[in-house]
Amino acid sequence: MTDATALDDPTVASSPSPTCLEMIGVSKQFGGHQALEDVSITLSPGRVLALCGANGAGKSTLVRILAGAESADTGTIRVHGSEVSIHAPQDATRLGLSFIHQELNLVPKFTALQNMAMGADRTGRGGVLDLRSLRRKALQVQERIGYQVPLDVKVEDLAVSERWMVSLGRSLMRDATIVAMDEPTASFTREEAERLYSIIDELTADGVGIIYISHRLEEVLQVADDVTVLRNGRLVGSFAAADLDIASLTHHIVGREVAQVAHRAGEVDPASGPALLEVRGLTREPRVRDASLTLHRGEILGVAGLVGSGRTELARLLIGADPVGAGTMTLDGAPYRPRSPFEAIKAGVALVPEERRSQGLILRNTVSTNLGMASLREPGNKLGTYSPRRAVRIAREAVARFGIKANSVHETVGELSGGNQQKIVVGKYVLAGPQLLILDEPTVGVDVGARGEIYDIIRDLAAAGTSILMISSDFEELAICDRVVVMREGSIVATVPAARATKDHLTSLCFGTTEQEPS
Amino acid sequence: MSTVTLDPTSVVATRPASARIWKWFGRYGALLVLGVLVVGTSLLEPTTFATYDNFINILNQSALSAIIAMGLTFALVTGEFDLSIGNVASLSGVVCLSTMVNQDIGIVAALVLAVAIGALVGLVNGLVVTLLNVNALVATLGIGTVAVGVNYAVAGGTPIGLPDPGGFIQLTLGRFLGIPYPVFMMFGLAAILWFILNRTVLGQSMQAVGGNPVAAQLSGIRVDRVRVFAFVICGICAALTGILLASRTGSAAVSGGDSYLLAAFAAAFFGSAVLRDGEFHVLGTLVGVITVSVGFNAIALIGLETYWQYLFQGLLLILGVGVGSLARRRAAAA
Amino acid sequence: MSTVTLDPTSVVATRPASARIWKWFGRYGALLVLGVLVVGTSLLEPTTFATYDNFINILNQSALSAIIAMGLTFALVTGEFDLSIGNVASLSGVVCLSTMVNQDIGIVAALVLAVAIGALVGLVNGLVVTLLNVNALVATLGIGTVAVGVNYAVAGGTPIGLPDPGGFIQLTLGRFLGIPYPVFMMFGLAAILWFILNRTVLGQSMQAVGGNPVAAQLSGIRVDRVRVFAFVICGICAALTGILLASRTGSAAVSGGDSYLLAAFAAAFFGSAVLRDGEFHVLGTLVGVITVSVGFNAIALIGLETYWQYLFQGLLLILGVGVGSLARRRAAAA
Amino acid sequence: GSGGGDAADGEYTIGIVKFASSDQTSEEAIAGFRAYAEEQGWETSAVDPQGAVDKANGAMQDYVQKDVDLIVTAVFDSKTLTAGAQAAKAADIPVVSISGGTADGITANLDAGVSNGEPVAAQLVEDMEGKGEVLVLGYKSGLPCIGREEALNDALEDTDITITRNEVPIPGQVEGSTQFAQAWLAKHPKGSGPLAVWGCFDDPALGAIAALKSSGRDDVLVYGINGQPGAINAIEAGDMRATVYLLATEAGKNFAKLVPDFVEGGVDAEPQEVDLTNVLVTTDTIADFLSEYPDAGE
Numbered sequence A: 001m002t003d004a005t006a007l008d009d010p011t012v013a014s015s016p017s018p019t020c021l022e023m024i025g026v027s028k029q030f031g032g033h034q035a036l037e038d039v040s041i042t043l044s045p046g047r048v049l050a051l052c053g054a055n056g057a058g059k060s061t062l063v064r065i066l067a068g069a070e071s072a073d074t075g076t077i078r079v080h081g082s083e084v085s086i087h088a089p090q091d092a093t094r095l096g097l098s099f100i101h102q103e104l105n106l107v108p109k110f111t112a113l114q115n116m117a118m119g120a121d122r123t124g125r126g127g128v129l130d131l132r133s134l135r136r137k138a139l140q141v142q143e144r145i146g147y148q149v150p151l152d153v154k155v156e157d158l159a160v161s162e163r164w165m166v167s168l169g170r171s172l173m174r175d176a177t178i179v180a181m182d183e184p185t186a187s188f189t190r191e192e193a194e195r196l197y198s199i200i201d202e203l204t205a206d207g208v209g210i211i212y213i214s215h216r217l218e219e220v221l222q223v224a225d226d227v228t229v230l231r232n233g234r235l236v237g238s239f240a241a242a243d244l245d246i247a248s249l250t251h252h253i254v255g256r257e258v259a260q261v262a263h264r265a266g267e268v269d270p271a272s273g274p275a276l277l278e279v280r281g282l283t284r285e286p287r288v289r290d291a292s293l294t295l296h297r298g299e300i301l302g303v304a305g306l307v308g309s310g311r312t313e314l315a316r317l318l319i320g321a322d323p324v325g326a327g328t329m330t331l332d333g334a335p336y337r338p339r340s341p342f343e344a345i346k347a348g349v350a351l352v353p354e355e356r357r358s359q360g361l362i363l364r365n366t367v368s369t370n371l372g373m374a375s376l377r378e379p380g381n382k383l384g385t386y387s388p389r390r391a392v393r394i395a396r397e398a399v400a401r402f403g404i405k406a407n408s409v410h411e412t413v414g415e416l417s418g419g420n421q422q423k424i425v426v427g428k429y430v431l432a433g434p435q436l437l438i439l440d441e442p443t444v445g446v447d448v449g450a451r452g453e454i455y456d457i458i459r460d461l462a463a464a465g466t467s468i469l470m471i472s473s474d475f476e477e478l479a480i481c482d483r484v485v486v487m488r489e490g491s492i493v494a495t496v497p498a499a500r501a502t503k504d505h506l507t508s509l510c511f512g513t514t515e516q517e518p519s
Numbered sequence B, C: 001m002s003t004v005t006l007d008p009t010s011v012v013a014t015r016p017a018s019a020r021i022w023k024w025f026g027r028y029g030a031l032l033v034l035g036v037l038v039v040g041t042s043l044l045e046p047t048t049f050a051t052y053d054n055f056i057n058i059l060n061q062s063a064l065s066a067i068i069a070m071g072l073t074f075a076l077v078t079g080e081f082d083l084s085i086g087n088v089a090s091l092s093g094v095v096c097l098s099t100m101v102n103q104d105i106g107i108v109a110a111l112v113l114a115v116a117i118g119a120l121v122g123l124v125n126g127l128v129v130t131l132l133n134v135n136a137l138v139a140t141l142g143i144g145t146v147a148v149g150v151n152y153a154v155a156g157g158t159p160i161g162l163p164d165p166g167g168f169i170q171l172t173l174g175r176f177l178g179i180p181y182p183v184f185m186m187f188g189l190a191a192i193l194w195f196i197l198n199r200t201v202l203g204q205s206m207q208a209v210g211g212n213p214v215a216a217q218l219s220g221i222r223v224d225r226v227r228v229f230a231f232v233i234c235g236i237c238a239a240l241t242g243i244l245l246a247s248r249t250g251s252a253a254v255s256g257g258d259s260y261l262l263a264a265f266a267a268a269f270f271g272s273a274v275l276r277d278g279e280f281h282v283l284g285t286l287v288g289v290i291t292v293s294v295g296f297n298a299i300a301l302i303g304l305e306t307y308w309q310y311l312f313q314g315l316l317l318i319l320g321v322g323v324g325s326l327a328r329r330r331a332a333a334a
Numbered sequence D: 001g002s003g004g005g006d007a008a009d010g011e012y013t014i015g016i017v018k019f020a021s022s023d024q025t026s027e028e029a030i031a032g033f034r035a036y037a038e039e040q041g042w043e044t045s046a047v048d049p050q051g052a053v054d055k056a057n058g059a060m061q062d063y064v065q066k067d068v069d070l071i072v073t074a075v076f077d078s079k080t081l082t083a084g085a086q087a088a089k090a091a092d093i094p095v096v097s098i099s100g101g102t103a104d105g106i107t108a109n110l111d112a113g114v115s116n117g118e119p120v121a122a123q124l125v126e127d128m129e130g131k132g133e134v135l136v137l138g139y140k141s142g143l144p145c146i147g148r149e150e151a152l153n154d155a156l157e158d159t160d161i162t163i164t165r166n167e168v169p170i171p172g173q174v175e176g177s178t179q180f181a182q183a184w185l186a187k188h189p190k191g192s193g194p195l196a197v198w199g200c201f202d203d204p205a206l207g208a209i210a211a212l213k214s215s216g217r218d219d220v221l222v223y224g225i226n227g228q229p230g231a232i233n234a235i236e237a238g239d240m241r242a243t244v245y246l247l248a249t250e251a252g253k254n255f256a257k258l259v260p261d262f263v264e265g266g267v268d269a270e271p272q273e274v275d276l277t278n279v280l281v282t283t284d285t286i287a288d289f290l291s292e293y294p295d296a297g298e
């Protein structure tokens, strides 16, 4: 299979500038849309090449072409110096390429082990599974990752970050010489990300070449040796990571300057205003236990916490998506106990869910139907009729207001890039006119430019009097909040005013290493 | 806000011609198959097939299937299945006729009764699916079987005839402007159902639930309720077909409507390839039913052997859907 | 390195007792329904139902349905449907018998022929689904209809009987250790199919394709090929049932196997609630078939009215699946 | 037999395997059979295998388990009940059939085929005066239909009547027949000679009538068999020319009277055919018929 690779071949390894992968002049059209145009990249063994670019720049498309999931219109691929053609994923596997794709690609009903074994055992004894050796291999991989996901638990019962670990584990089940990772850390906390970095170090030490895609630019500069930047499907340039800083990299990516996330400079402190939502002792075993918080009108309240601390579950309780075990909630002074998201939205509470593709969008529908989904019922229209013309008009306004980049409001959302999809999900709930908008990880996988635009939307909403509850694992972006609460093991353990919500402080609160302070 | 994407209009223009042709085929492939069928048969049987009378005749023959299939479309749009529709049609015919015989109720009352039966079975289907959380295929297969049981309990399994079916038979035999009533019913119902699906909040909600139930739920759509409504509409249409079938012959039998089940599925799936890419819609289902009727009519007029009939019908189904699917795949690749 | 996520096992432990009870019901609900049925009937009919002979009798009656339903399970596992199985069973019976009559081939040759027919139809189904990209429901409905056409072409629609069916009939009537051959075939095939599905790369690939086709594709599984295999296995099982049916009845008719279609679906869906949460599996399907047979046997022995039979069967289906589903939902909510 | 009931005392336990509860004629015959049996104090039970031959075989085996004295099957071609018949034979339980024919182990048959096809076939030939066109709506998978079609073909043999044959789909027999008839009518316009439609049971005939009415034709004679209510009403209304009214209930009763003989004769008895009594009903005789059987139209 992959015996004759550069790794085993000392003559190749010792040559002056060996490359393990070259993609030359790759172009790709979708329908009429030019996703990639004459893009070339070069990867050397034992090095990390970062691909950077805004949402829709074509990073994933390039990787998917390499993986055999898409076919390029033009262009050549060389692996270890020899030209190859990759028509299907199994071709890529045979060439020693391994992938973590941007969208989680696991079988929910399979156990972690089954997922890791998928496609790994091609040759088995006459097609019979060798369960024992697969398990041994999986344990080895987990040891290497330093993260034990229970192998016999179904993936659908695992938390999101654990699923990513399974996905990472799968890519290491085979002895690959090239590994491409498409936003592997998007759902990771800092700690988990650190763990990934050390795995990357280990792999590169073994001579594996790594393609690394991320919107976390700080991370890119830390991990990568080389950086290739794409914009609108075209190559902007390739740089040595050492020559870049965040500002210059951002400039390359978006082609203009982008301001840093700034603390919100409010003239009046919203926290002194009237309370909108009061939550006392909210419990739903085992994820949420005795959680209490207060949210004021027009306030942006951040929720920090580690993965599995129960933030998503808390948000789901607030909109009635799951039944509450115990506790009280009041909204605007009146008791509030929604039994379904319908009742929550009617009361003016909406949740922008964590996983946009599976929970937020109908991928095969158009931009306009997706935008209208949470506000189908026209206020004052007793008949319950629906006017597509009105929906299109509202969608057009929303597309302009939120800066959504789509060919038209009739475009299928499945074809849009991640950042634009996320803006549509946010926009959908904003159009429902909530007085309280909950956002669960709103900027995961969103590029630096679009991220700023989403912050703008959030700030504008708050300024107009909407209260915001923002769940985020990216503690830097919590800077836009007025206050931040910290959740640990299902409870709110601390409340931190904006000025003191530094990354380090929040992280230590999350781990419980800092004493809880009176809020 | 500065936009850095390319101007979309300039991008679209670069699309290759072959992609556009394939796209056209993808959209109109199923209609093309219908067109070829019509033209072919017209050439073979110019005097009998290509006449106004035969045209009306085909529409008339399509009406009952169309009504039940358009109802089924609602269940399919919502992402569910309904295997009970054939049994509901049978039940409706038998119950209405036996009530007309025994209680001497009028035609309007019988129609109301049919709607009530359909709505009831649909409601039960919906509740079993949403409250008991049973897969729709099992639930409707089970409820359909129960409906057969009720049917036997009502009529004991023997066919029921109306002693004086005059007025009742007129329901399907009567004509207005030379066009049989069922044709009006079919188009009228199609218009109503189209409106419900495309121009009401309920219909939009159904499409959303079918597209992604989780997203729909989180967007404040009452998913379970919408599902129940879809089953109810499906049941009502099935029951209407049942009573119209009874009217055609003035009698009703325990398994009279059963054959509509697979026919309706075939039509709806055929229809999902008409103008759309695998989405169920009322208009498509209507075209599907009419295509099947044209095919059957063509076979009967040309006078093919039994085995040809089946071969032809099977191929028609696969071709009608396949041409479009294949073309769409090509268009995506081009 | 410290792990900060909650340990899932500890999470399970904190679950309240009620959740555990519901979970138990969710897993064993369908089996419980079977158990209640067996105990209930044993009490009502102690001398006829609860006997060894009747037990063997029920297994013997289940065998043919079980074989076709276990085959269907492969299509369902892969995320597809196969509506042609009934027609394939009919076709296989008719073709094998007419070949035995006309060409005087032996029993083994007839079995081989049946397998070949099943594999061929399965292959065509698979190719239409994967290459033409036609929805499996439409494709198999279409190919099934074509199979009916071929059936008419072969035998002209009249039932075929073997002039001297002795040896052929022994295939299903013969006994070994007092147990009829079909029971051995059922369990033997179940073991083989279970092994294929759970202990081979092909079987795991089928489950992966059914669970998430995109993920399967990206991890290097040849999704289309796996789908085709599933259809082929499904077709072969259907054809085997067809020839066994012909053997049991000593004759074959055009629509002889048609009634297996819905029965197999019912059994497979019932089975998906056995021990699992809506996943199709061979063992579950087997339990599903046996449950339906026990129900039918109980009805026959108790001697219920026709309408009771239907009501009972419908409710059995819904209850068997519903108890588990409801309990699982409860378990999740508790 | 070795029956669990006290067969020797003339008290029988009888297991009935229906065809499908929707099959009217056999249902009526079974009803007549059971009514008589109950009068005699015999115990009967019935199973509905819903048209599935495998289930019918299974039900026969169930009755063998139950150790009945006699098994009665209906409509299923007796040749297809081999497994059940063999099991019964091995257990020494005789089997008889209602219109399924005789076979090894099935010793008697209540014939609903040829004998019921003959009167209507003769009527058809007479009405058409030996020439013209007939649309035959047949069903080759059903034994009675095969027999009836045979009777028709025999009657047509020496005439100038030509036929167009279509196989009726079941289920869907009414709709399918309507469509076949409609096309056939288009090809045989008014005035193209004596025209007739023959259905091997009433449903196809009723379907053809729907086609006639919707194309406004009254020049075609329609014939059915079975005499179900819809057909009787159609004859009364003049839409149908004739049908054969099967006295199924009575026939069932007569068949039941033979039960002691069946049980006595055992599994190796000489096969015997019992005719199903019937009445030909035409537009000419409908009035008399209805006064004799006033409930036939409901």
Ligand SMILES: Nc1ncnc2c1ncn2[C@@H]1O[C@H](COP(=O)(O)OP(=O)(O)OP(=O)(O)O)[C@@H](O)[C@H]1O
Binding pocket: A030, A031, A033, A034, A035, A053, A054, A055, A056, A057, A058, A059, A060, A061, A062, A102, A414, A415, A416, A417, A418, A419, A445, A447
């Ligand atoms: N299957 C598809 N059909 C049509 N258009 C597509 C498809 N996949 C991608 N595109 C388009 O191609 C362009 C490049 O997408 P790609 O996913 O490669 O971007 P990306 O750089 O990975 O963005 P992100 O950072 O959001 O993941 C986008 O404009 C996208 O809309």
Ligand SMILES: Nc1ncnc2c1ncn2[C@@H]1O[C@H](COP(=O)(O)OP(=O)(O)OP(=O)(O)O)[C@@H](O)[C@H]1O
Binding pocket: A156, A157, A158, A159, A160, A161, A287, A305, A306, A307, A308, A309, A310, A311, A312, A313, A314, A354, A473
């Ligand atoms: N028992 C469980 N079974 C299945 N999924 C679960 C379970 N518990 C939590 N999840 C899912 O795992 C994810 C983590 O949820 P949780 O609320 O516990 O953590 P969080 O603080 O939101 O963490 P994250 O940063 O990953 O969002 C959510 O998507 C949640 O729905």
Ligand SMILES: [Mg+2]
Binding pocket: A059, A060, A061, A102, A182, A418
């Ligand atoms: Mg991407």
Ligand SMILES: [Mg+2]
Binding pocket: A311, A312, A313, A354, A440
């Ligand atoms: Mg979360």
